[in-house]
Amino acid sequence: xxxxxxxAIALLLCAAGAVVGEDxxxxxxxxxxxAPTDSVVEVRLVFVSFPDYAQQNLPxxxxxxxxxxxxxxxSMSHGKQRFNISILTDPANSGKAWVANSNYINYSGQYGKLxxxxxxxxxxxxxxxxxxxxxxxxxxxxxxxxxxxxPGWGGVATLNITNAAADSVxxxxxxxxxxxxxxxxxxxxxxxKYVFFNTGHEYGHNITINHxxxxxxxxxxxxxxxxxxxxxxxxxA
Ligand SMILES: [Zn+2]
Numbered sequence: 001x002x003x004x005x006x007x008a009i010a011l012l013l014c015a016a017g018a019v020v021g022e023d024x025x026x027x028x029x030x031x032x033x034x035a036p037t038d039s040v041v042e043v044r045l046v047f048v049s050f051p052d053y054a055q056q057n058l059p060x061x062x063x064x065x066x067x068x069x070x071x072x073x074x075s076m077s078h079g080k081q082r083f084n085i086s087i088l089t090d091p092a093n094s095g096k097a098w099v100a101n102s103n104y105i106n107y108s109g110q111y112g113k114l115x116x117x118x119x120x121x122x123x124x125x126x127x128x129x130x131x132x133x134x135x136x137x138x139x140x141x142x143x144x145x146x147x148x149x150x151p152g153w154g155g156v157a158t159l160n161i162t163n164a165a166a167d168s169v170x171x172x173x174x175x176x177x178x179x180x181x182x183x184x185x186x187x188x189x190x191x192x193k194y195v196f197f198n199t200g201h202e203y204g205h206n207i208t209i210n211h212x213x214x215x216x217x218x219x220x221x222x223x224x225x226x227x228x229x230x231x232x233x234x235x236x237a
Pocket of ligand 1: 201205211
C-alpha cells in the first residue's frame with residue numbers, strides 16, 4: 001500500500017509548474033511579478049465552482065487559509081516577506097464562489113480558458129480589481145486540468161492565460177491554478193490541508209524557487225522523483 005500511496009500522493013502534490021509540454025516541477029516561465037525579496041506581496045485568491053456542482057459556497061476554511069498562508073510565508077521568510085491578501089468574491093453572490101459559465105467538462109482541460117473567463121468577470125464586477133496585484137491564485141472546485149493532470153495535479157504555477165488577456169483585464173502579476181479535492185465536502189480538513197500545501201508549493205515556484213534538494217516525501221524513497229518542498233529558506237536575499 002505504501003508504495004502505491006506514495007506515488008499517488010507525489011503525483012498529486014508535484015505537478016508544480018507542469019504545464020503540458022514543459023518540464024514538470026519547474027517554474028512556469030511566465031512573467032515574474034513577485035520575488036523572494038519583496039517585503040509585502042499583494043495576493044488575491046479566487047474560488048471557482050461550476051453550474052452542475054452542488055458545492056458553490058466558499059469553503060468554511062477560506063479565511064483561515066488566507067491567514068495561515070500569510071503566516072507560513074512570514075515564517076519561511078524569517079519575517080522578510082508578508083502578504084496583503086484578500087479573497088475576490090462575486091459581489092452578486094456574497095459568500096459564494098464564482099460559478100463558471102459552463103460545466104467543468106466543457107473546458108476540456110483548458111484551465112487557462114476558465115481562468116481567463118473568470119478574470120474577465122472579475123474585471124467587469126470591480127473597478128481595476130487587479131491593479132497592483134502581484135500574485136493571483138485561482139482555485140477550481142473540480143479538476144479542470146488536462147486529463148493527464150486529473151487527478152494527478154494539485155496545482156500548477158501558472159494561470160495559463162495569454163499576455164494579451166492579462167493586459168485586457170489589467171493584470172500584470174503572476175499566479176497559480178490550484179484545485180480542490182472532489183471527494184467529500186469542500187469544507188473537510190483534508191481538503192484544506194491539500195489546498196494549503198499546493199498553494200504554498202506553487203507560490204514557491206511563482207517566485208522562482210525550485211524544490212529544495214532531497215526533500216522526498218516520506219515514506220517514499222529517493223526513487224521518488226517528486227520532492228515535496230519548495231520555498232525553503234531563500235527569501236529576503
Ligand atoms: Zn513543485
